[in-house]
Amino acid sequence: MVTQVTTAPVAVTPSMTRRRRGPAREDFRVNWGLTLIVAIISLIVLVPLYFAVAMALKSPAQTGTGTGFTFPWPLQWGNFRAAWDLTDFPLAFSMSLLVTVIAVAGEILVSSLAAWSIVRNWGHWQFRATFVYLLLALFIPFPVVALPQVKLTAAIGLANPFGVAILHIMFQLAFNVLLFSAYIRGIPAELEESARIDGCSTWQVFRKIVLPLLAPMAATVGIFAFLQSWNDFMMPHLITANPKWQTLPVVQYLFQDQFTTNFNVAFASYLMALLPTLIVFLIAQRWVVSGIMRGSIK
Amino acid sequence: MAATALSSQQAAVRAKRNPLRMVKNLFFPVAPTYLFMIIPAMALFTFFIIYPAVQGAIWSFTNYVGYGTSKFIGLANYKAAFADPTIRDSYGFTLLFAVTACVVTNVVAMSLALALNAKIRWRAGFRTIFFMPMVLSGLIVSYIFTFIIGTSVPIIAGVIHFAPLESSLLASQNAAWLGVVFVASWVAVPGAIIIYLAGLVSVPGEVYEAASIDGATAWQQFQKVTFPLLFPFFMINTILTFKSFLNVYDVTVGLTGGGPGTATTSVAQTIFNGFFNGDYAYQMANAFIFFIITLFFAVFQLSVMRRRGGTL
Numbered sequence: 001m002v003t004q005v006t007t008a009p010v011a012v013t014p015s016m017t018r019r020r021r022g023p024a025r026e027d028f029r030v031n032w033g034l035t036l037i038v039a040i041i042s043l044i045v046l047v048p049l050y051f052a053v054a055m056a057l058k059s060p061a062q063t064g065t066g067t068g069f070t071f072p073w074p075l076q077w078g079n080f081r082a083a084w085d086l087t088d089f090p091l092a093f094s095m096s097l098l099v100t101v102i103a104v105a106g107e108i109l110v111s112s113l114a115a116w117s118i119v120r121n122w123g124h125w126q127f128r129a130t131f132v133y134l135l136l137a138l139f140i141p142f143p144v145v146a147l148p149q150v151k152l153t154a155a156i157g158l159a160n161p162f163g164v165a166i167l168h169i170m171f172q173l174a175f176n177v178l179l180f181s182a183y184i185r186g187i188p189a190e191l192e193e194s195a196r197i198d199g200c201s202t203w204q205v206f207r208k209i210v211l212p213l214l215a216p217m218a219a220t221v222g223i224f225a226f227l228q229s230w231n232d233f234m235m236p237h238l239i240t241a242n243p244k245w246q247t248l249p250v251v252q253y254l255f256q257d258q259f260t261t262n263f264n265v266a267f268a269s270y271l272m273a274l275l276p277t278l279i280v281f282l283i284a285q286r287w288v289v290s291g292i293m294r295g296s297i298k
Numbered sequence: 299m300a301a302t303a304l305s306s307q308q309a310a311v312r313a314k315r316n317p318l319r320m321v322k323n324l325f326f327p328v329a330p331t332y333l334f335m336i337i338p339a340m341a342l343f344t345f346f347i348i349y350p351a352v353q354g355a356i357w358s359f360t361n362y363v364g365y366g367t368s369k370f371i372g373l374a375n376y377k378a379a380f381a382d383p384t385i386r387d388s389y390g391f392t393l394l395f396a397v398t399a400c401v402v403t404n405v406v407a408m409s410l411a412l413a414l415n416a417k418i419r420w421r422a423g424f425r426t427i428f429f430m431p432m433v434l435s436g437l438i439v440s441y442i443f444t445f446i447i448g449t450s451v452p453i454i455a456g457v458i459h460f461a462p463l464e465s466s467l468l469a470s471q472n473a474a475w476l477g478v479v480f481v482a483s484w485v486a487v488p489g490a491i492i493i494y495l496a497g498l499v500s501v502p503g504e505v506y507e508a509a510s511i512d513g514a515t516a517w518q519q520f521q522k523v524t525f526p527l528l529f530p531f532f533m534i535n536t537i538l539t540f541k542s543f544l545n546v547y548d549v550t551v552g553l554t555g556g557g558p559g560t561a562t563t564s565v566a567q568t569i570f571n572g573f574f575n576g577d578y579a580y581q582m583a584n585a586f587i588f589f590i591i592t593l594f595f596a597v598f599q600l601s602v603m604r605r606r607g608g609t610l
Contacts, residue, residue, distance in 0.1 A: 035418040041410070042427045044484070049430070051450070052442050067450040113335040124327045130340060137347050139596050141545045143566040144589040147573065147582055148350035148357070151364075170346045173339065202331035231435040233548045238570060249437045253551070256441070263445065270438045277433040285426060288433075292489065293496040296534060 052274075055267035056080070063264060076264065083269035086258070091244065092251040093276075095161050096230055099247055102165035103229040107172050108218045114173070115180030116210055120189070131181070137174040142234060150238055159241040167239065168229050176221050179295060183217040184210070216294065223291040230277055248273040358582040368579065375583035385584055387560060388568040389591075395475055395482070395564070396543035403483045403539050404532065407490030412524070414491065415498045432488035436481075440552025443481045444468065447553075468554050474562050482549045486542070490535045497531035498524075533603045540599070544592060 047069075055063065056079055057072035083089065114134075121127040142149075153163040187210070195209050211218075233249040240246055243254055252273055259266035281288055358375055362368035379385050414425050431439065448466040455463035467477045501524065509519045525532075547566040550556055556563035565588050572581025 029417060030419045031417045032419070034413060034416055035420070038410075038413050038418055038424050041413075042424060045427055045431060048439075048442055048446060048484075051446055055445070065453075067453045068445065069450060110339050114339045117332045117335040121328050121332055126327060127336075130336065133340075134343065137343070139593050140347060140351060140589065141541075141592055143545055143547070143569045144585045144592070145347065145350045145354055146570060147578060147585065148354040149346070150573070152346070152350055152353075166342070167346060170343055173343055202329050206335070227433055231433075233435065233437040233551070234566070238573075249435045249548075252438055252441065266441070267445075270441055273438055274434050277435075278430065281430065281433040282426070285429070289425075289429065289492055292492050296489075296493045296496065296538070
């Protein structure tokens with residue numbers, strides 16, 4: 001993969017941009033025509049989100065037979081209360097959080113350890129073979145192994161959020177090891193050797209020298225893990241046996257039939273399920289974006 | 299690395315004298331800590347991914363129904379799967395959807411990345427807006443669009459007398475898949491934009507100055523300068539989006555439930571149905587056909603990339 005791009009701040013100098021007319025200049029002349037076009041296109045993103053908010057704040061009578069786009073007034077905050085109680089939101093939220101926390105921590109730890117072990121022992125064919133063996137999994141999508149996996153997790157008592165989190169870690173292992181190993185190859189081994197001379201054990205070298213250096217890539221892996229685990233529907237839907245232990249997206253699916261009597265409560269529920277990732281994104285946007293760039297370019 | 303190589307050489311010399319050491323060196327050639335770091339991960343990986351894959355492959359040659367005993371029936375499941383119109387239709391829909399959505403996502407994302415990289419006002423704000431769908435759950439987004447496309451759009455189309463959309467797009471046997479393409483692309487475009495923006499940042503500005511001086515038009519600049527430089531990023535995006543579109547499940551379940559009829563039932567959904575109607579071994583055969591197809595596309599894409607000088 002392309003390796004020269006490491007950090008990716010989105011800042012761009014004017015000279016890099018595509019010019020429509022006129023000679024090259026260093027000052028920033030705003031292209032208002034293009035700005036207007038972009039603003040109009042951005043409605044494709046904004047209108048559905050506005051629609052969800054508008055629907056969530058109306059009563060069924062206010063929606064009536066309208067399109068749903070009318071401004072909600074007076075605001076019906078009660079929809080959120082109703083959705084909260086109906087879907088047992090705190091429980092579903094806790095389950096999503098549980099799966100996500102285990103998956104994020106597990107993916108960072110398991111794959112960084114494996115990648116370091118592989119890269120630093122690259123001279124041994126056993127480790128090279130291990131790497132190739134892992135990469136096989138890049139070509140195994142979940143639907144292919146879903147049926148046997150459901151039987152397997154049920155047989156060993158993991159038909160629950162823990163099983164889902166473990167499977168998230170395992171399915172991402174190949175990709176994460178690929179990311180980490182590309183990054184570790186860029187860390188000079190001399191750093192680690194000087195620590196060894198100072199008396200550090202292998203484990204201490206990893207914990208004190210390597211792990212801190214891996215922070216940027218760990219952030220990338222963590223962001224991917226967070227988004228995937230939080231939003232995953234396919235795996236918890238199939239693996240988790242008890243509907244009480246389902247994560248937020250699956251709970252929306254399970255309640256879809258009951259929602260049809262009151263779409264406004266449904267939309268309040270959708271919004272509550274969407275808000276956590278949206279808030280995290282708006283707060284940590286710079287991190288998320290640069291993390292995803294690092295992950296895709298490495 | 300020099301120290302490790304040296305110690306392994308020494309170990310090899312010592313191993314020659316002792317057969318027990320030789321066995322140990324074959325399987326555990328390095329410090330135990332390294333092994334401790336990788337062996338549990340590999341054991342879990344084998345148990346949770348490889349073992350089910352092998353077991354599924356074996357089941358696909360039997361008449362297993364998900365419980366009880368089964369017997370070997372050879373290639374019967376595969377033969378039946380190839381003749382099954384439900385399975386054929388699911389591949390038809392999934393491939394048509396994946397190719398269309400992949401093209402739509404890449405064209406839209408590349409155009410938007412160029413626009414978001416140009417000299418527009420409120421660039422950071424627009425970027426935030428266009429990135430937002432990336433963090434949203436595909437299933438829930440689909441539920442929102444189900445209502446918009448199924449209820450709101452027909453009302454609006456009725457008012458302005460736009461006949462094609464006066465009845466719900468999602469209820470149309472022939473056009474429902476277009477709705478799936480739209481929503482799946484809506485979710486996938488932001489990630490692709492980010493990758494294209496990363497590519498645009500790495501394009502040196504001087505080449506555009508040179509092109510401008512030579513009098514190249516905007517389109518010529520795109521064709522001759524921007525696109526060739528973006529090509530590796532185009533390939534990465536194609537591979538990533540196509541792979542995820544082939545496994546489409548959330549969006550079809552949320553938007554159409556696979557309907558109307560089975561018009562938008564994806565391969566993934568067909569496989570999962572094997573649970574509910576006793577077609578367990580049969581759908582495992584389907585899953586392995588799907589695996590071979592996935593593998594074929596992955597290898598094909600990688601080889602195209604190699605040929606075009608990409609660096610994956």
